Amino acid sequence: MFYDTALNRHGLSHDPFKAIVSPRPIGWIGTRASDGSLNLAPYSFFNAIGDRPKLVMFSSSGYKDSVRNIEATGEFTASFASRSLAEAVNATSVAAPHGDSEFEIAGLTPVEGTLVKAPFVGEAFAALECRMTETFRPKGLDGTPSDNYVVIGQVVGIHIREEAIRDGRFDMATVKPLARLGYMDYCDGGDVFEMIRPTR
Numbered sequence: 557m558f559y560d561t562a563l564n565r566h567g568l569s570h571d572p573f574k575a576i577v578s579p580r581p582i583g584w585i586g587t588r589a590s591d592g593s594l595n596l597a598p599y600s601f602f603n604a605i606g607d608r609p610k611l612v613m614f615s616s617s618g619y620k621d622s623v624r625n626i627e628a629t630g631e632f633t634a635s636f637a638s639r640s641l642a643e644a645v646n647a648t649s650v651a652a653p654h655g656d657s658e659f660e661i662a663g664l665t666p667v668e669g670t671l672v673k674a675p676f677v678g679e680a681f682a683a684l685e686c687r688m689t690e691t692f693r694p695k696g697l698d699g700t701p702s703d704n705y706v707v708i709g710q711v712v713g714i715h716i717r718e719e720a721i722r723d724g725r726f727d728m729a730t731v732k733p734l735a736r737l738g739y740m741d742y743c744d745g746g747d748v749f750e751m752i753r754p755t756r
Contacts, residue, residue, distance in 0.1 A: 575738020587625035600736035610711035639744035685713035
């Protein structure tokens with residue numbers, strides 16, 4: 557099949573776009589508002605975009621508390637979303653009123669960063685402390701800004717729990733990263749195997 561996305565007449569019961577672009581890592585973004593209230597929200601439009609310097613990005617559909625808080629403070633965290641915390645990740649996706657802490661809603665421990673004041677999830681196997689480098693609204697082909705808000709941050713500190721380290725590596729078999737598929741589907745990576753990049 558083929559369909560033109562301008563018309564989006566795919567004939568399927570659900571739009572397949574996000575299922576095709578999968579699996580996607582989940583950015584579990586922690587922020588502190590300028591009034592001191594805490595916010596935690598999962599974003600499946602999230603990824604690393606470079607390692608010199610270490611940069612991550614996430615995109616929010618709409619201007620939500622995470623983006624508002626980051627623009628106000630310039631800081632955020634990205635806690636590692638694992639299979640063991642899947643239900644908590646899902647609980648923090650609730651549309652809570654500003655000022656209500658998703659940490660409290662999900663029964664999670666907020667831990668203030670070492671280099672930033674934004675909180676991360678104490679129960680997570682790892683967390684990135686980030687400082688915002690830029691935010692913007694990407695444009696479509698017609699030049700009109702979308703309703704998406706992209707945040708890019710430089711990773712200034714990394715927390716890793718000792719039980720997640722094996723043989724000098726952040727062990728995927730132990731942490732079982734949670735990823736978003738299409739629709740309401742998730743995966744935790746299943747079997748873990750290694751492929752070495754070929755050389756000439």
